[in-house]
Amino acid sequence: MTMTLKIATRQSRLALWQAEHVKARLESELGARVTLLPLSTRGDEILDRSLSKVGGKGLFVKELELALARGEADLAVHSLKDVPMDLPDGYALAAVMTREDPRDAWVSPEFARLEDLPSGVRVGTSSLRRQVQLLARRPDLDVQPLRGNLDTRLRKLDDGEYAGIVLARAGLVRLGLASRVRSAFEVDEMLPCAGQGALGIEVLASRTDLISALGPLVDRATSWACGAERAVSRALGGSCSVPLAAHAHWQGERLHLRAVFGALLPAGPRLWQAEADAEVSGLDGAESLGETVAQQLRDAGVPLG
Numbered sequence: 001m002t003m004t005l006k007i008a009t010r011q012s013r014l015a016l017w018q019a020e021h022v023k024a025r026l027e028s029e030l031g032a033r034v035t036l037l038p039l040s041t042r043g044d045e046i047l048d049r050s051l052s053k054v055g056g057k058g059l060f061v062k063e064l065e066l067a068l069a070r071g072e073a074d075l076a077v078h079s080l081k082d083v084p085m086d087l088p089d090g091y092a093l094a095a096v097m098t099r100e101d102p103r104d105a106w107v108s109p110e111f112a113r114l115e116d117l118p119s120g121v122r123v124g125t126s127s128l129r130r131q132v133q134l135l136a137r138r139p140d141l142d143v144q145p146l147r148g149n150l151d152t153r154l155r156k157l158d159d160g161e162y163a164g165i166v167l168a169r170a171g172l173v174r175l176g177l178a179s180r181v182r183s184a185f186e187v188d189e190m191l192p193c194a195g196q197g198a199l200g201i202e203v204l205a206s207r208t209d210l211i212s213a214l215g216p217l218v219d220r221a222t223s224w225a226c227g228a229e230r231a232v233s234r235a236l237g238g239s240c241s242v243p244l245a246a247h248a249h250w251q252g253e254r255l256h257l258r259a260v261f262g263a264l265l266p267a268g269p270r271l272w273q274a275e276a277d278a279e280v281s282g283l284d285g286a287e288s289l290g291e292t293v294a295q296q297l298r299d300a301g302v303p304l305g
């Protein structure tokens with residue numbers, strides 16, 4: 001029998017691309033019949049204030065979760081990095097799919113690399129994580145908030161408001177804007193946030209039939225790597241008001257995890273780093289690696305809360 005599925009999605013061009021991507025895979029790999037339910041979320045409506053000040057990333061997923069609860073949709077597709085570390089009761093992360101390039105990108109009409117910028121010019125970025133890592137390398141820059149969807153951010157750059165901006169490379173690639181990337185930051189010079197570049201599919205936890213049907217879309221290597229990254233954030237009470245980066249990569253069977261915590265102190269920007277690796281063969285092992293790294297950061301005295 002043909003499965004009929006409805007996907008709840010935000011309406012930004014990136015969110016719609018991601019929902020269409022999942023739709024195509026559900027159709028080709030599960031033979032499902034799939035439609036989209038585009039919704040507007042509080043996170044999309046509040047564009048004038050920094051997200052960390054208005055309630056964080058959960059704003060992007062709440063409306064989609066309500067559509068699942070009301071039975072108006074079967075699945076919600078999210079950028080994994082926008083998904084809170086702990087889902088509300090009754091919801092499950094049914095699939096984490098193969099990750100794109102997780103790196104941050106440098107976008108600038110004039111300057112090929114961050115190193116080329118003259119002192120004092122304005123650089124735009126939306127997250128505290130990027131802000132502290134930028135300032136740690138270039139304390140002489142004027143790093144300012146930059147909000148809005150990808151098209152809006154690029155327009156602000158083109159209007160000359162910034163000498164350059166920093167964005168997730170994955171989003172630009174998905175929208176066919178890879179040519180705007182002047183260079184990608186290596187992960188050890190600008191550590192990405194947990195889950196960057198990966199898509200997550202959320203469903204009601206009660207839909208066990210659907211969760212097993214989504215099996216073919218799960219990428220276990222990505223899922224465990226992101227599980228380790230997200231565990232660091234969870235252990236440190238992470239929300240997007242915390243400048244925390246976490247990135248894991250595989251070396252054979254071993255998962256290598258690095259995390260960076262930043263703070264803008266009166267004396268200047270300061271970064272704390274921790275890393276560990278372990279042989280990992282399941283989500284539990286990945287999460288305990290994340291907890292180990294979180295504990296190292298705590299022992300190093302990161303200023304939490």
Ligand SMILES: NCc1[nH]cc(CCC(=O)O)c1CC(=O)O
Nearest residue numbers: 079082167168170171196197198
């Ligand atoms: N915070 C917004 C957001 N959520 C997902 C992406 C890009 C795609 C991804 O990382 O999966 C972006 C844009 C950005 O951070 O530049």
